[in-house]
Every structure is written in structure tokens, then in C-alpha cells.
Amino acid sequence: MTSTRSATLFAFALLAPALIYILTIVAYPLFDTIVLSFTNASLRQEYDFVGWANYQRIFTAGNFTEVIIRTFVWTFFSVSMKMIIGMCGAVLLNAAIPGQTLFRILTMPPWIVPMAIGIYMWAWMYNGQFGMISGLLENMGLTSGPIAFLAYGHTAFWATIVTDVWIGVPMVTIYFLAAMQSIPRDLYEAAWTDGAGRFYRFRRITMPLMVPAIITMSLLSLIATFNSFDIIWILTQGGPSGSTTTMIIDTYKTAMGSRKYGEGAARAVVISIFVIIFCITYFRAVRKLQQGEAK
Amino acid sequence: MTDVARSTEIAAADSPATVKPKTKVRSAKPMIDRYKWYEIAALYAGIAVFLFFVLAPFIEGFLVSLKPLAQLFSRPYSFIPRVWSFEAYVSMWTSVPALGLHIFNSFFISSVVTLIVIAVVVPAAYAFARFNFTGAGLLLAGFLAVNMFSGAVLLIPLFRLMRAMGLLNTYWAMIVPGAAFLIPSSIWLLRTYMLRIPRELDEAAWVDGASRLYTLRRVILPLAMPGIVVVAIMTFIGAYAQQFIFALTFNSKTEFMPLPIGLFAFFGKQEVIWNELMAASFVGILPVMIVIVFLQRYLVAGLTAGAVKQ
Numbered sequence: 001m002t003s004t005r006s007a008t009l010f011a012f013a014l015l016a017p018a019l020i021y022i023l024t025i026v027a028y029p030l031f032d033t034i035v036l037s038f039t040n041a042s043l044r045q046e047y048d049f050v051g052w053a054n055y056q057r058i059f060t061a062g063n064f065t066e067v068i069i070r071t072f073v074w075t076f077f078s079v080s081m082k083m084i085i086g087m088c089g090a091v092l093l094n095a096a097i098p099g100q101t102l103f104r105i106l107t108m109p110p111w112i113v114p115m116a117i118g119i120y121m122w123a124w125m126y127n128g129q130f131g132m133i134s135g136l137l138e139n140m141g142l143t144s145g146p147i148a149f150l151a152y153g154h155t156a157f158w159a160t161i162v163t164d165v166w167i168g169v170p171m172v173t174i175y176f177l178a179a180m181q182s183i184p185r186d187l188y189e190a191a192w193t194d195g196a197g198r199f200y201r202f203r204r205i206t207m208p209l210m211v212p213a214i215i216t217m218s219l220l221s222l223i224a225t226f227n228s229f230d231i232i233w234i235l236t237q238g239g240p241s242g243s244t245t246t247m248i249i250d251t252y253k254t255a256m257g258s259r260k261y262g263e264g265a266a267r268a269v270v271i272s273i274f275v276i277i278f279c280i281t282y283f284r285a286v287r288k289l290q291q292g293e294a295k
Numbered sequence: 296m297t298d299v300a301r302s303t304e305i306a307a308a309d310s311p312a313t314v315k316p317k318t319k320v321r322s323a324k325p326m327i328d329r330y331k332w333y334e335i336a337a338l339y340a341g342i343a344v345f346l347f348f349v350l351a352p353f354i355e356g357f358l359v360s361l362k363p364l365a366q367l368f369s370r371p372y373s374f375i376p377r378v379w380s381f382e383a384y385v386s387m388w389t390s391v392p393a394l395g396l397h398i399f400n401s402f403f404i405s406s407v408v409t410l411i412v413i414a415v416v417v418p419a420a421y422a423f424a425r426f427n428f429t430g431a432g433l434l435l436a437g438f439l440a441v442n443m444f445s446g447a448v449l450l451i452p453l454f455r456l457m458r459a460m461g462l463l464n465t466y467w468a469m470i471v472p473g474a475a476f477l478i479p480s481s482i483w484l485l486r487t488y489m490l491r492i493p494r495e496l497d498e499a500a501w502v503d504g505a506s507r508l509y510t511l512r513r514v515i516l517p518l519a520m521p522g523i524v525v526v527a528i529m530t531f532i533g534a535y536a537q538q539f540i541f542a543l544t545f546n547s548k549t550e551f552m553p554l555p556i557g558l559f560a561f562f563g564k565q566e567v568i569w570n571e572l573m574a575a576s577f578v579g580i581l582p583v584m585i586v587i588v589f590l591q592r593y594l595v596a597g598l599t600a601g602a603v604k605q
Contacts, residue, residue, distance in 0.1 A: 135372020
């Protein structure tokens with residue numbers, strides 16, 4: 001097309017609505033978070049700048065480091081379980097057997113149902129007195145009495161992870177399944193003609209060609225899981241005694257619970273720094289994968 | 296329909312890069328797809344375990360909605376209701392009078408979010424797909440980075456912003472931030488789709504003297520329609536599935552609450568009315584679920600376009 005300047009102008013005119021929207025609703029708040037983190041803002045309208053005081057407070061007093069470590073452990077287990085179960089699911093759903101389409105549809109509900117509703121169902125299943133999990137374990141004779149999963153630190157920690165995995169698995173499964181189906185069939189047929197068994201084909205064809213999809217999905221899943229709020233908030237609100245308090249929950253409690261906007265913003269800034277690091281890793285990985293593909 | 300034909304159909308909606316298996320199958324199945332009986336048994340067993348994990352909460356939730364409260368709060372536990380009762384489905388409308396409104400609100404908020412996102416995203420995606428202006432790559436990366444931030448991190452300034460704009464306790468307090476976090480991924484998705492529309496079409500229109508806007512409206516839009524439909528469905532589901540944190544924080548008026556927050560009304564002072572809570576959940580999501588089942592093909596396409604093989 002002709003004249004690049006008018007083309008550029010037109011492009012920016014097309015972009016303007018999206019750009020303005022994102023600048024107002026995402027970029028400005030991000031900037032505001034950084035500003036607020038240096039103030040003692042609270043419910044009152046006016047506030048003063050306090051320098052690094054908020055950062056000093058969160059890193060010296062309290063258990064912020066513990067919260068950070070807990071967040072990473074929680075995220076690590078959740079993401080790896082999502083990847084493993086998602087891969088198993090994709091392999092199973094990829095098999096050419098009757099019922100394939102139905103099974104694929106049945107995989108989707110946790111992803112498309114309002115998250116909160118799925119979590120309410122889990123909240124009932126974890127119920128100590130009358131819940132399904134405790135009840136079934138007891139009926140099978142595996143435990144001698146009811147277990148209140150959400151009432152003890154370590155069980156609550158794992159219970160929230162399991163629910164997070166449950167919500168994440170459908171998306172990972174469908175994504176892996178699609179990646180599997182985009183592998184050229186000739187490769188399998190050639191290997192099959194040479195007498196390669198099913199397991200061998202999986203290990204030597206499927207897995208290597210799935211690496212890009214696995215890396216992309218793990219990083220996306222890492223970021224989503226790191227930011228996970230609804231699950232923990234509904235199930236435990238970060239309790240009992242802080243054992244499921246991740247950084248997001250911690251920030252929410254400081255900001256919305258105690259109305260300490262300044263200190264909450266400082267905590268949000270720390271989260272943002274981690275998110276930015278993940279982001280850069282993601283972009284680098286994607287670029288590398290694309291270069292690898294071009295070769 | 297054979298399985299091959301079915302997978303071709305999914306692949307066709309997915310991407311042209313996908314190799315379509317030729318339907319040269321004369322016998323029911325190609326040799327490579329034949330399984331021994333124990334392999335079939337193992338596959339079905341595996342799928343059963345997998346689907347049990349995925350669906351157990353829904354099965355349990357449904358059975359809970361059929362149990363009278365007294366039975367729910369009794370021990371020992373029984374999975375199958377001892378007495379079947381549909382009472383919860385009747386009584387829930389009186390225990391939470393605004394229930395119908397909550398169901399509507401959920402649907403309404405997601406619909407408006409979808410409309411906003413589509414209106415903003417279609418021109419932006421076209422700009423990224425067609426114009427190599429300076430800073431395009433950086434800008435696109437910037438949009439994608441927005442995707443990585445969740446609303447929860449930005450809650451404090453968003454709260455202040457909503458308050459300053461006077462949007463607290465209105466529908467807009469949930470719609471405006473909700474749409475913002477869905478825009479970036481939609482741009483990415485639609486851009487990928489538009490990249491596949493041959494550039495020659497634009498150029499032909501240009502040569503014929505069509506203006507840029509006319510080209511977008513009359514040439515690109517009709518061709519991009521399937522892609523726009525996928526983006527609209529993905530956006531709707533995103534908006535529908537994730538309504539929680541903004542509704543929890545930015546709105547306290549019952550009449551504007553979407554279903555996930557409205558269901559809090561079943562959490563009484565003494566005990567939670569679990570059977571009615573579950574019944575209300577199922578009734579509330581049923582219409583949307585039915586529609587989505589019919590559209591599942593687009594979901595697969597939406598999730599994978601631009602991500603797997605671009």
C-alpha cells in the first residue's frame with residue numbers, strides 16, 4: 001500500500017480505543033500502585049509520602065518472606081500437577097476410540113462454569129462433618145473419623161492445590177490435545193511401518209514435538225496460578241492461621257481487609273516484580289521456540 | 296461420522312497448518328489406530344478415572360441438591376440420596392428472592408463485556424495484522440503483558456479509580472475492569488486469525504479505489520467473521536467464568552450482584568443451605584452450559600489458534 005505515514009496514522013486510529021482502554025484501566029492503576037506504595041494511604045482522602053517505610057515494614061516485621069516461599073511452593077505443586085494430569089488426559093482423549101467427542105466435551109465443565117460455583121462444590125466436598133471426601137474415606141474404612149480438610153494447615157494447603165488443579169486441568173488437557181493433533185500423522189505412520197510400538201512412538205515422536213507446547217503452557221499456567229485468588233479466598237480466606245495465605249491473598253487482606261492501601265500497594269509491587277520476571281521469561285521462551293521452528 | 300472425519304472437522308476449525316488426515320479409510324479404521332482388547336480396556340479405565348476427577352464435584356453437587364437438608368447434615372455419609380427430593384429447587388426462590396436477578400446479572404454482565412471487547416478488539420487486531428508501523432511488535436508485547444497481571448494485583452488503584460469515576464456499586468464497576476483484562480488475549484487471537492486472510496484481497500480493494508475503512512468493513516470483516524465468533528465465545532466464557540473479585544470488591548448492592556456472589560446469600564448465620572445453594576448453581580448455569588456444549592468446537596479452536604503452531 002502507498003504512503004506509509006497515512007497507513008501508520010490509520011493503524012493508530014484503529015488501535016486507539018484498545019490503547020486508551022488499557023492505559024486507563026491497567027497501565028494507570030499499575031503506575032498508581034507504585035506511587036501509593038510510597039505513601040500511607042488509607043480510607044481517608046489525604047495521605048503523605050513516607051519513602052521506603054512500607055517496604056521496610058513488610059520485609060522486617062511480620063512473615064512476608066514466609067508468604068513468598070509459600071506462594072512459590074503452592075504454585076510449583078499446582079502447576080506440575082496440572083501439567084502431568086493434563087498430559088495424561090490429552091493422551092487418553094487422543095486415542096481413536098468410540099466416545100472420543102463426548103469425552104472431550106465432558107472434560108470442559110470446570111473451565112467454563114463460573115469458577116466460584118465450582119469452588120463452592122469443593123468447599124462442601126471438603127466439609128469435615130458431612131463432606132463427600134471425608135465421608136467416603138470413612139465408609140471405606142480408611143479413616144476412623146471425620147477429617148475437616150480445611151481446618152488444619154497442611155490439609156488445607158493441599159486441598160486448595162487440588163481445587164486449583166481441578167480448575168486448571170481442562171484447559172491444559174485441551175491445549176495439549178490440540179498440540180498432539182497438529183503433529184503430522186505421516187511421522188507416526190512411518191514409525192509404525194518400521195515396527196515402532198505405541199509407547200516408543202509416544203516417547204520418540206510425541207514428546208519431543210510437544211516440548212514447545214509444554215513450555216508455553218507451563219509458563220502461562222505458572223502466571224495464572226501465581227495470581228490465583230478466588231480458590232483460596234472462598235475455601236479458606238488464607239487460613240487456618242495463615243497456612244494458605246499466598247501473596248495475592250496477603251495483599252488483598254492488607255488492602256481491603258485492613259484498608260492499609262499504602263502497605264497493600266507495596267505488597268502488590270513485589271508481586272508485580274515477580275510477574276514481570278515471569279513475563280520476560282515467557283517472551284524469551286516463545287522467541288527461542290519460534291527461532292527453533294524456523295531452522 | 297467416523298472418528299477421522301470428526302478430528303478433521305476440529306482440525307479444520309483450528310488452523311490451516313494442521314495436517315488433515317485424508318479420508319482414504321476404506322475399512323472402518325486404519326491399522327495404526329487398532330487396539331488390542333486390553334489396550335481398549337486400559338484406555339477406558341484411564342478415561343473413567345480422569346473424568347471422575349473432573350466431574351465428581353458436579354455429580355456430588357447435583358446429588359446434594361436432591362437431598363433434604365436433614366439428610367445432608369446426618370452421618371454416616373451416603374453418596375446416593377436416601378430420599379430423593381426436588382424441594383430445594385422450589386424453596387430456593389423464596390429463600391433468596393433475588394436469585395433470578397443474579398442469574399440474569401451474570402448473563403448480562405458477560406454479554407456487555409463481550410460487546411465492548413469485540414468493539415475494541417476488531418480494529419486493533421486488524422491494525423496489528425496488516426500494518427507494519429514502528430513499535431508494532433513492542434505494543435503487541437505490551438498488550439500481552441497486560442494479560443499476565445490479574446485484577447487482584449491492581450485492586451487498590453482500581454478501587455480508587457472506580458470510586459473517582461463514580462462507578463462503585465453499579466454494573467459498570469464489574470464490566471469495565473472485567474473487559475480490560477480480556478482485551479489483550481482477544482487481540483492476539485483475532486490478529487492470528489486475520490493474518491491468514493490473504494493480503495492480496497486488501498490490495499485488490501485498494502487498487503479498485505476502496506478506502507481503508509471500506510476495505511476493513513466490506514472485505515476483512517465478512518472474512519474474519521468466523522474468527523470474531525470464536526473470540527466472542529472465548530470472551531463470554533472468560534467473563535462468565537471469572538466474575539468474582541470485582542463483583543466482591545466493587546459492588547455491594549444486591550440488585551447488581553452476579554450469580555457467584557449472589558449465592559453467598561445461602562450462607563446463613565447458623566449454617567449453609569447447601570442443597571439450595573447447589574440447586575441454584577445448577578439452574579443458574581444450565582442455560583449457558585447447554586449453549587456452550589453446542590459450541591465446544593469453537594472453544595477448542597479458540598484455545599489453540601495462534602498458540603500451538605504460530
